[in-house]
Amino acid sequence: MMYWNDGGMNGWGIGLMxxxxxxxxxxxxxxxxxxxxxxxxxxxxxxxxxxxxxxAPPVRPDPEQLLAERLARGEIDPDEYRSRLATLRGGADDPPASG
Known part of the structure; x- marks a missing residue:
């Protein structure tokens, strides 16, 4: 029996690999x-x-709380605060006399 190329790979085998x-x-x-x-x-x-x-829907403060915040920020004076608070509470339109 004759083995070609001593049992090694030829050019096609190396190329395919x-x-x-x-x-x-x-x-x-x-x-x-x-x-x-x-x-x-x-x-x-x-x-x-x-x-x-x-x-969640935003929680709105009540009107009295808004009025108190405006007073605290200095947007309104104490007399105007009392007048508006009385109006909100359904009282007289005139602020109570302070003395």
Whole structure:
């Protein structure tokens, strides 16, 4: 029996092995890239996307509290505060006499 090339590979075998290895590593690299891109992208819908709770309506302070805040900020003087407070409470339009 005669063995060609002493049982080693010829040019076609080396070329085919080189092309096959290049294709294999290209597929591995492309697979890793595809996996990283898929895992890095957030899901647009589904149970993993948190849904923010509905916003509570703002709480409005009562008119007497607003009037007291205006007095504290200095927007109105104490006489005007007493007059407006009496009006809010349904009392007389004239402020009580202070003495």
């Amino acid at each position: 080189t092309v096959t290895m290049l294709l294999f590593w290209a597929l591995v690299v492309l697979g890793v890239i595809a996996l990283v891109r898929h895992l890095g992208r957030p899901a647009p819908y589904g149970p993993t996307t948190p849904v923010p709770p509905p916003a």
